[in-house]
Amino acid sequence: MHILETRDLSHSYGEGIHALCGVNFIAPRASTIAVLGPNGAGKSTLFKHFNGLLFPTSGEVLYRGEAVSRATVREVRKQVGIVFQNPDDQIFSPTVREDVAFGPVNLGLDAETIEHRVSGALDLLGIEHLADRPPHHLSGGEKKRVAIAGVIAMEPQVLVLDEPSSGLDPQGVDTLTAFLRTLPRRFGMTIIFSTHHVDLVPELADYIYVLDRGAVIGKGTVEELFLRNDLLQRARLREPPMMRLVRILRENGVDITTGYAQEEIEDAIVNLLRERTC
Numbered sequence: 001m002h003i004l005e006t007r008d009l010s011h012s013y014g015e016g017i018h019a020l021c022g023v024n025f026i027a028p029r030a031s032t033i034a035v036l037g038p039n040g041a042g043k044s045t046l047f048k049h050f051n052g053l054l055f056p057t058s059g060e061v062l063y064r065g066e067a068v069s070r071a072t073v074r075e076v077r078k079q080v081g082i083v084f085q086n087p088d089d090q091i092f093s094p095t096v097r098e099d100v101a102f103g104p105v106n107l108g109l110d111a112e113t114i115e116h117r118v119s120g121a122l123d124l125l126g127i128e129h130l131a132d133r134p135p136h137h138l139s140g141g142e143k144k145r146v147a148i149a150g151v152i153a154m155e156p157q158v159l160v161l162d163e164p165s166s167g168l169d170p171q172g173v174d175t176l177t178a179f180l181r182t183l184p185r186r187f188g189m190t191i192i193f194s195t196h197h198v199d200l201v202p203e204l205a206d207y208i209y210v211l212d213r214g215a216v217i218g219k220g221t222v223e224e225l226f227l228r229n230d231l232l233q234r235a236r237l238r239e240p241p242m243m244r245l246v247r248i249l250r251e252n253g254v255d256i257t258t259g260y261a262q263e264e265i266e267d268a269i270v271n272l273l274r275e276r277t278c
């Protein structure tokens with residue numbers, strides 16, 4: 001049984017606005033799944049079904065094999081946390097600490113557990129120093145981290161992030177990537193994220209779905225998807241430069257064995273060059 005799944009999920013916002021059309025999506029436990037696609041493809045609409053912010057027009061969403069419905073949504077929201085694209089949609093308390101505590105307080109946890117969860121989340125995101133600040137005066141990247149800490153403090157099984165790298169500076173993206181990478185291994189957490197930032201995908205994703213006009217137009221591993229030019233064109237994506245380098249080396253007869261995360265490719269190239277010069 002998969003932790004999260006959609007079956008023939010369709011969603012219409014009204015007459016003629018068919019945002020999702022028959023989406024079949026699977027997230028195995030402790031996997032990291034990327035959802036890619038152009039603006040308006042339906043990524044955010046899909047994500048809002050994962051914890052019952054929206055319900056299907058037809059089809060279903062299953063959490064651990066059980067349909068997400070009005071009857072189960074309260075329980076599902078404890079397990080599936082969403083970080084919205086714009087942190088201002090998510091942050092509203094007078095201080096960062098209170099904001100991060102909002103979820104745990106709503107879960108009805110005792111004061112000691114709340115304190116423990118909040119300090120743990122602030123620590124994980126490296127924002128203890130912001131704890132007493134009003135969130136509204138923070139930078140975009142800091143607000144993003146506060147929003148993520150708020151969801152992490154609920155200790156969800158599934159962390160859904162809608163365009164988590166938007167608004168971050170390059171170092172902020174690297175820090176976030178390194179952080180997200182640890183979660184499946186440390187906590188068995190499942191991560192689902194959308195992004196236009198293709199370089200992030202080989203660093204994080206085990207599996208990718210590509211959406212266009214509400215339908216899944218491609219799915220597969222990083223290697224399977226980024227080597228398909230037709231698909232990249234349709235989804236208005238481009239091949240990550242490091243993957244392009246590996247592809248071109250191979251097309252020119254260089255036998256290079258590597259995964260597709262940047263560090264793996266760097267190591268493979270260094271090893272290859274060392275072997276040749278010895």
Ligand SMILES: Nc1ncnc2c1ncn2[C@@H]1O[C@H](COP(=O)(O)OP(=O)(O)O)[C@@H](O)[C@H]1O
Pocket residue numbers: 013017018019037038039040041042043044045046
């Ligand atoms: N609240 C809404 N009311 C009506 N149409 C909407 C609403 N939200 C999104 N849409 C439409 O649904 C489609 C998918 O949007 P969205 O899920 O936001 O795509 P993405 O996140 O991939 O950019 C778009 O055509 C968008 O205009």
Ligand SMILES: [Mg+2]
Pocket residue numbers: 043044045085162
């Ligand atoms: Mg969106």
